[in-house]
Amino acid sequence: MTTPTDPPLLDIRNLSVRLGEGAASPALIENINLRIRAGETVGLVGESGSGKTTLGMSLMRLLPPLLDRGLSGQIHYDGDDIVQMDRAELTRLRGGEISMILQDPMASLNPIFTIGNQLKEGLRLHATASGSLEDRAIAALESVRIPSPEARLQNHPHQMSGGMRQRVVGAISLTRAPRLLVADEPTTSLDVTIQYQFLELLKDLQKRAGMAMLFITHDFGVVAKMCDRVAVMYAGQIVEEGPVREIFRRPRHWYTRALLDSVPTLDQALDRLPTIPGSPPSVANRPQGCRFHPRCANAQAKCMQMPPMAELAPAHDVRCWFPLQEQRGAA
Amino acid sequence: MFKIVAARTVEALIALLLMSIVIFFLSRLTGDPVALLLGDGATEADKIKLTRDLGLDQPIVIQYLTFLGKALTGDFGRSVAAGNQPALQLIMARLPASLSLAGVALAFTMVVGILFGVMAAVRHNSAVDIAARLIALVGQSVPSFWLGIVLMYVFAVQLGWLPTSGYGRWEHYVLPAATLGLFTLAAITRLVRSSMLEALGSEYIKLARVKGLSESVVIWKHALANSLIPVVTFMGTFFAVMITGAVIVETVFSWPGIGRLAYESILARDFPVVQAVVLVITSLFIIANLLVDILYVVIDPRMRSRG
Ligand SMILES: Nc1ncnc2c1ncn2[C@@H]1O[C@H](COP(=O)(O)OP(=O)(O)O)[C@@H](O)[C@H]1O
Ligand code: SF4
Ligand SMILES: [Mg+2]
Numbered sequence: 001m002t003t004p005t006d007p008p009l010l011d012i013r014n015l016s017v018r019l020g021e022g023a024a025s026p027a028l029i030e031n032i033n034l035r036i037r038a039g040e041t042v043g044l045v046g047e048s049g050s051g052k053t054t055l056g057m058s059l060m061r062l063l064p065p066l067l068d069r070g071l072s073g074q075i076h077y078d079g080d081d082i083v084q085m086d087r088a089e090l091t092r093l094r095g096g097e098i099s100m101i102l103q104d105p106m107a108s109l110n111p112i113f114t115i116g117n118q119l120k121e122g123l124r125l126h127a128t129a130s131g132s133l134e135d136r137a138i139a140a141l142e143s144v145r146i147p148s149p150e151a152r153l154q155n156h157p158h159q160m161s162g163g164m165r166q167r168v169v170g171a172i173s174l175t176r177a178p179r180l181l182v183a184d185e186p187t188t189s190l191d192v193t194i195q196y197q198f199l200e201l202l203k204d205l206q207k208r209a210g211m212a213m214l215f216i217t218h219d220f221g222v223v224a225k226m227c228d229r230v231a232v233m234y235a236g237q238i239v240e241e242g243p244v245r246e247i248f249r250r251p252r253h254w255y256t257r258a259l260l261d262s263v264p265t266l267d268q269a270l271d272r273l274p275t276i277p278g279s280p281p282s283v284a285n286r287p288q289g290c291r292f293h294p295r296c297a298n299a300q301a302k303c304m305q306m307p308p309m310a311e312l313a314p315a316h317d318v319r320c321w322f323p324l325q326e327q328r329g330a331a
Numbered sequence: 332m333f334k335i336v337a338a339r340t341v342e343a344l345i346a347l348l349l350m351s352i353v354i355f356f357l358s359r360l361t362g363d364p365v366a367l368l369l370g371d372g373a374t375e376a377d378k379i380k381l382t383r384d385l386g387l388d389q390p391i392v393i394q395y396l397t398f399l400g401k402a403l404t405g406d407f408g409r410s411v412a413a414g415n416q417p418a419l420q421l422i423m424a425r426l427p428a429s430l431s432l433a434g435v436a437l438a439f440t441m442v443v444g445i446l447f448g449v450m451a452a453v454r455h456n457s458a459v460d461i462a463a464r465l466i467a468l469v470g471q472s473v474p475s476f477w478l479g480i481v482l483m484y485v486f487a488v489q490l491g492w493l494p495t496s497g498y499g500r501w502e503h504y505v506l507p508a509a510t511l512g513l514f515t516l517a518a519i520t521r522l523v524r525s526s527m528l529e530a531l532g533s534e535y536i537k538l539a540r541v542k543g544l545s546e547s548v549v550i551w552k553h554a555l556a557n558s559l560i561p562v563v564t565f566m567g568t569f570f571a572v573m574i575t576g577a578v579i580v581e582t583v584f585s586w587p588g589i590g591r592l593a594y595e596s597i598l599a600r601d602f603p604v605v606q607a608v609v610l611v612i613t614s615l616f617i618i619a620n621l622l623v624d625i626l627y628v629v630i631d632p633r634m635r636s637r638g
Contacts, residue, residue, distance in 0.1 A: 062537055065455075087546065095543025102541070107534035111633060112556040122542040156632040173541060 008035035009212050010059070010180060011076040015083075017054050017063065018070035019283070025070060026283050028054045029236045032073070033309070036180065041206070041213040043223040043244065045259065046233035047280050052216045053103055055233070056182040059214070060098055061090050077180075095122055099178035101186045103216075105169045109157035115141075115168055116153030122175040144171040144201060163194040170202070177209055184216045199225060220263045224248065229315075232256045235281055235291035238309070242316030252312055252323040255292045260328060290320070298322055332635050335628050343621040350613050351402065355395050358606050407610065408603030412596065418607035422589055426611075428498055429581070429588030433573045435504050436512035440569075444516045445555075445562070448523025452531060453550055463520050470517025475576050479510040479583040496585035507584040511576050515569045519562060526558035533557075563627050567620035574612055 015032040018025040029051040036042050044052050057063050058071055061082060075082035077097070085093065102108045110118060119137045123129070129136060134153075141149035144167040157165055166186070173181065183202065187195040203226065206213055215226050223230050223244060231241040232253065240253040251257040258276040278295040281287060287294055289304040296303065300322070307321045365381050366373075382388055386397055401407070407418040451463035483506060487495040497503045530536060531554050539553045577590030585591070589608055596604040628634045 060541065062540055064532070091543055091545055093543075094541055100541045102534055102537055104534045108538040110535040110539070110553050110557070112631070113553075114632075121539075121544060121548070125543055158633050169538065172538065176543065 006037060008076075009038045009078060010034075010036040010214075011074075012059075013074045013076070015055070015058065015073035015075060016071075017051075017058055017067050018072070020066060020070050026286075027236055028067065028283055029058075029233075032238055034231055034238065034241070036212050036214060038179065038212050039206075039210045040229070041215055041227045043227035043230035044214060044216045044233060045218055045220065045223055045230060047218060047259075047276075049280050049282070050233040051236045052218075052233055053184055056100065056184050056214060056216055059180075059182055060094055060100055061085065062094075062100070095125060095178065096176045097178060098180045098182065099173045099176065100182040101170055101173045101184060103184040103188075105166045105186070106162060108169050109165060109172075111157055113156070114153065115155050115157065115160070119153070119168075119172055119175065122172055126176040140171045140175055141168070143174075143205065144168070146171075163190055163198070166190055166194070166198060167201070170198070174205060174209075178211060180212045180214070181206070182214045182216070185218070187222070188217075188219075202226075220248075220260060232259065235286050236283070237291060237319065239292065239319045240317065242313070246313065246316055248328070250324075250327050252316070252318040253292075253320050254296045254298055254324065257324060257328065258295075258297075332628060335634070336625055339621055339624045339628075343617050346617050347614060350617070351399055351610070352395065354606060354609055354613070355398050358602070359391075402610065407607035410596075410601055410604050412599040412601040413604070418604045421592060421604060422607055422611050425587060425589045425592045428586060429577055429590060432504065432507055432511065432581070432586060432588060433570075433577065436508040436573060437515070437569065439508055440512040440516040440519055441562075444519030445523050445559075447516075447520045448558075449527055449550065449555060451520070451524045452527030452554075455528065460524075463524055467517045467521040467524070470513045470520075473513065475510055475514065476579045476583055478513060479506070479580055482506050482510055483583070498587050507580050507586055510583070511573055511580045514572055514576065518565065518569065518572075522561050522565060523558055526561050527554055530554040530557045560627070560631055563623060563630060566626070567616075567623040570619040570623075571616055574616060 012032055012034045016030045017028045019028065032055060034042070044055065046052055054063065054067070058067075059075060059082065061068060061071075063071065071083055073083065077093070080089075082090075082093065109115070116137055119140055120133050123133055123136050123140070126136075131139075137153055138149045141152055146152050146164060146167060152160070152164075152168075157168075160168065170186070186202070187198050190198060199222065202213075205211070213226075215223070217223060227244050229242065230244050230247055231238045232247075232255065233239070234255050240247065240251065240256045247256060248260065251260055255276075262275050276295060281291070281294075288306075290296070290299070290307055293299040293303040302321050305321075307319050309317050309319045311317050312323055365378050365385070365387065369377055369381060386394055389397070405419050407422075410416045410418055410421055413421060447459075447463045447466070451460040454460055483495055486493045486506060493502050493505050531550075536549060536554055539549045544553075574590075577586075577588060578593055579590070580586065581588045581590035582594045589611065593605065593608045593612075595601075596608065
């Protein structure tokens with residue numbers, strides 16, 4: 001088991017992604033600092049548009065060319081800086097070291113080629129494995145519990161159900177036993193039962209392989225189930241980061257609490273759920289100072305300046321001038 | 332899959348039948364064949380005799396069925412101008428020249444167009460991309476008779492690198508094939524470029540990269556395979572463009588194909604030959620479209636499992 005003093009597997013420092021080069025271009029994500037240790041699962045939550053996918057894609061340098069040129073900061077992975085890697089190094093990194101389950105699994109499989117073809121492409125690159133390609137492809141489908149895998153290898157994506165495609169994409173992303181998996185809302189398009197099964201499966205695979213995970217979601221229920229720590233993103237910044245249990249019990253940022261309050265609990269009827277008033281700003285219209293102030297119930301004059309990220313408790317950081325004090329539910 | 336192919340074949344047969352009806356009646360509308368065949372100095376008795384010989388005194392439906400029956404056995408009538416030769420024989424003598432020219436032009440445009448389209452999409456907004464966009468624009472707006480004359484003037488007359496006309500050696504193919512192919516080259520370049528751009532932004536390309544595949548596999552396998560589907564769907568149109576273009580290009584370069592035969596027989600008012608050429612060209616066109624439809628079903632797995 002790893003301890004908090006081990007050097008992190010992934011150490012993101014001051015990472016920004018701008019719409020083009022130059023510090024004046026609008027930033028999709030800005031000054032991100034985040035560490036992930038081996039075997040650890042870190043959740044990344046926030047409303048849609050806050051920059052979660054952008055952060056995930058930048059770790060594999062899979063942003064569109066314009067955004068990739070606007071990448072600055074460092075992503076230390078096992079001693080190397082991903083931001084400085086050339087194409088050959090990135091090809092080595094992708095799949096084998098870091099892999100990703102993409103946000104839209106239904107569209108992630110190539111419609112032209114069979115499942116077997118697409119699985120074996122990755123398997124072929126996994127030099128250390130033994131056994132025939134066919135056997136390994138079957139084993140990969142079995143590991144995500146696809147029934148009659150031999151026959152399924154001959155299928156094209158459109159011949160499979162959504163849940164099954166999701167699992168095939170999972171199998172493909174995991175074929176080369178990566179040390180870090182970025183899972184970008186891997187279950188949002190699935191219905192609840194299949195969603196639950198897939199999360200169980202991921203957890204199981206992760207435990208067996210000792211893989212670290214950056215788990216992107218906007219669902220706190222999923223965070224509670226999957227993650228050790230969680231980072232909350234708003235308008236391109238991380239506004240709070242800490243251990244999952246602490247954040248649930250005692251959120252410090254006003255946005256985090258508003259998000260948690262909009263999660264249904266068992267004794268709450270769905271139609272009485274509070275939602276956060278207003279909507280998140282677009283990349284070009286982000287406000288001065290604390291990005292959340294136009295929607296914050298506690299906004300004050302000082303909030304017109306950008307609050308720094310500060311450590312309020314061990315390993316619990318918050319970006320707010322007036323952090324919440326009381327425990328949640330204590331009122 | 333078999334069902335789709337069978338359905339397409341039946342459709343093609345129906346199209347052929349309809350086409351034969353249209354051509355038959357159109358040819359009856361364009362003038363009295365007896366007057367056409369005999370010329371000005373004929374007597375009334377000659378006319379009556381020929382009318383009976385040609386079966387023109389029969390009801391029109393019978394005439395059509397006779398025409399169809401003969402056409403099916405390869406009898407398209409005889410040439411009026413070229414020493415009473417069977418029309419089909421004239422066409423068959425010219426067909427290899429036309430097919431080889433169209434084949435060379437199509438192969439050249441496919442290879443160059445696909446290469447160009449892929450490079451333009453991969454290096455979006457670079458010099459290659461700008462060149463490709465220019466070709467796409469020019470190639471689809473320049474009339475082929477003008478292009479043919481310009482090419483001939485520059486490369487044959489002024490520079491003397493290539494022959495102005497003739498048939499037989501590879502040098503003879505260069506200018507006519509370039510003229511015939513430019514429009515299709517432009518269309519394929521544009522089609523491949525835009526579908527490659529779309530494919531390169533797709534989720535399955537991201538997954539291919541996530542797997543750690545090399546950039547060449549990502550582009551030439553995953554992106555290109557999807558980008559070729561629209562090209563295949565347009566192949567029938569490209570073929571049609573080449574066939575109709577052949578009349579002009581073959582005339583400009585004195586190419587001994589059926590395009591020039593059509594032109595010559597219209598000038599000579601050689602009516603049975605014109606009709607036969609039109610029949611053969613439209614049949615080729617329908618058959619080409621049938622082949623494209625089948626090819627489409629073969630390459631796109633989503634179509635394949637529907638039948
Ligand atoms: N290629 C792009 N060009 C410009 N803006 C983009 C691009 N991709 C995403 N964005 C913008 O960046 C912001 C963050 O997007 P994203 O990372 O997808 O957020 P999330 O995954 O949290 O929903 C959004 O406002 C989105 O509109
Ligand atoms: S800094 Fe001010 S506006 Fe921002 S969350 Fe804290 S209290 Fe609200
Ligand atoms: Mg997203």
